[in-house]
Amino acid sequence: MAEADRPHLVVLTGAGISAESGIQTFRAADGLWADHPIEAVATPEAWHRDPERVLRFYDARRDQVRRARPNAAHKALARLEKRGLRVSIVTQNIDDLHERAGSRRVLHLHGEILKARSSVDPRLCYQLPRGGIRLGDVCDKGSQLRPDVVWFGEAVPRYAEAGEIVAEADLLLVVGTSLAVMPAAALLDQAPLEAPCVLVDPEAHDLAPPGVTRLARPAREGVPALVRHWQREGRLWVPETLLD
Incomplete structure (x- = not known):
């Protein structure tokens, strides 16, 4: 057929x-999201305000995904x-x-947590087989990498x-x-x-x-x-x- x-x-x-x-889901009363308000780690404004905090948060989520089965x-x-x-x-x-x-x-x-993407060109995505994203990690166009996730307020x-x-x-x-x-x-x-x-x-x-x-x-x-x-x-x- x-x-x-x-x-x-x-x-x-x-x-x-x-x-x-x-x-953990972001609606859970405990776990990763409990001490991280959405507006502090999962919005474009949070990224512009404190990218290092956002990267740390998604590194922790990435570790959790890698441990899950x-x-x-x-x-x-x-x-x-x-x-x-x-x-x-x-x-x-x-x-x-x-x-x-x-x-x-x-x-x-x-999006996909085990990928990073360019902060200026969403077509530029990179697998993260291990580790996470740090400030200073850049795409092929020289721009900072960000998590390949759709944040609240984004299309x-x-x-x-x-x-x-x-x-x-x-x-x-x-x-x-x-x-x-x-x-x-x-x-x-x-x-x-x-x-x-x-x-x-x-x-x-x-x-x-x-x-x-x-x-x-x-x-x-x-x-x-x-x-x-x-x-x-x-x-x-x-x-x-x-x-x-």
């Missing part, structure tokens, strides 16, 4: 799936792709856990591309997101009207908008359960036995 004829699963993942691998949800999605299903992942997360699990089609809406440059992917979904699977972060939450509106949408999240009953099927389980339980059904049946569907 040609790839274009295969069922297309589009997965939108948020902080919840990474939290189950031990990566993909969980059962990441691995299940990668396994489904390896079995021949067309799987596209659009993630709000800046870690590389999807890639380390084996997924190949991953679009990072908010989301890959949003249009993400919308095009969602618009081709046969089923939209949303995992571990509050559906409150804009503009990412608006991606649901880009899905075809006939495409089912499933939200996997412990708080799914409170978070899911009308018309979205709710699976109130942690990602590491709900996603593998769905994948097992899809592999067994050879098609994308939502079995009633899994729903709460």
Whole structure:
């Protein structure tokens, strides 16, 4: 079967799936964000005001990502792709856990923590296989490197591309997101009207908008359960036995 004829699963993942691998979310009451207000470390103004503090903060986040490991949800999605299903992942997360699990089609809406980019030319990106970014580290144009992340108040440059992917979904699977972060939450509106949408999240009953099927389980339980059904049946569907 040609790839274009295969069922297309589009997965939108948020902080919840990474939290189950031990990566703190910025909404958490403890952890890395507790002593660092967003406006002090995650805005363009913070970067201009105190770049050294911003770099230290993201170095700590980078260390946390490197220590984390993909969980059962990441691995299940990668396994489904390896079995021949067309799987596209659009993630709000800046870690590389999807890639380390084996997924190949991953679009990072908010950038990638394990990359640095030029502060004058966003096209100039550099992998950070180890270590972090220091003041004085410059791009090929001689400008200071910054984390390759989208800060609050900045545009989301890959949003249009993400919308095009969602618009081709046969089923939209949303995992571990509050559906409150804009503009990412608006991606649901880009899905075809006939495409089912499933939200996997412990708080799914409170978070899911009308018309979205709710699976109130942690990602590491709900996603593998769905994948097992899809592999067994050879098609994308939502079995009633899994729903709460």
